[in-house]
Amino acid sequence: MPLPFLTADRARDDDAAAGADPLGYEDPDRWRRPYRPGPWRVGGAAVLLLLASYVLFSTLIIAMAGPLTAAAVCAAVGALIVVAAVRLVRVGIEVNAQGLRRTGLLRSTTVRWQDVAEIRTVQQPVRWLGLPRTVQGEAVLLQPVRGGAPYTLITSHDADFLGRAESFDTAADALEGWAATHH
Template identity: 35%
Template structure:
């Protein structure tokens, strides 16, 4: 595929809060590990460097997290993996009202964007109306959804 991938929305400022939260959590984990195992010298440095490297990789993935589009397809960058689909593999783009079951209770999660494949399967995107990118910007969520639909329709007409 080509390399003109763009994220059709600016990342939300909440991502920086998540990155700071993770830094604090890993700092606490580092301290607890050093204290628990009575580490000194190289053990302290190794523990700190390994957890700092984990934080750097995690922060990079958090910043890259999201949905990217091009004229050729859609790329979903998750925290642990990425997935690229050509537009011809996508049968449709739709909104989904997500709910989760916890025992007898149903928990409303809000709107997400799903990609429907031609074989009937659905692929979840990283777009969530209540997520850090769109929580305070509901209009932007609808605009991004429309942008993805428009790109899919334009590709289908070619």
């Protein structure tokens, strides 16, 4: 079963040379992630799925030996853990011809390209794996047309790019390319 939110199609050299869209996609209206989920994000989701398997197995044991209401509660907790694991893998940035979508764990926001003044990469203190601790790194910032503080899209030390500097550079170039092409 294909999982489109896990794939990150790479730009093809011949399409890039021909002036096609920056990521080489044939369908610019489909939401695409310009990078692959990082090992920290995938590992966290795998641990959650392992926990969910234990919870769901305990649901089976409780259903056979105890009250069904307790089994239903346990099954609901297991289902919530599975949903959280899938959502954790989906967290990130997606782009298409209309705009840019920031998917978080609990909510998503979409910004149209005409509402983007610029997307740039800057050196600044960034949060390490989303924790309060900050380290010196790079961040890709989105400056909205209406002004105000820029939004941080991705950083070199988040769950997708920690220890993967080349992947961060590729993703930053792709995001800047999409903004330049659709601006």
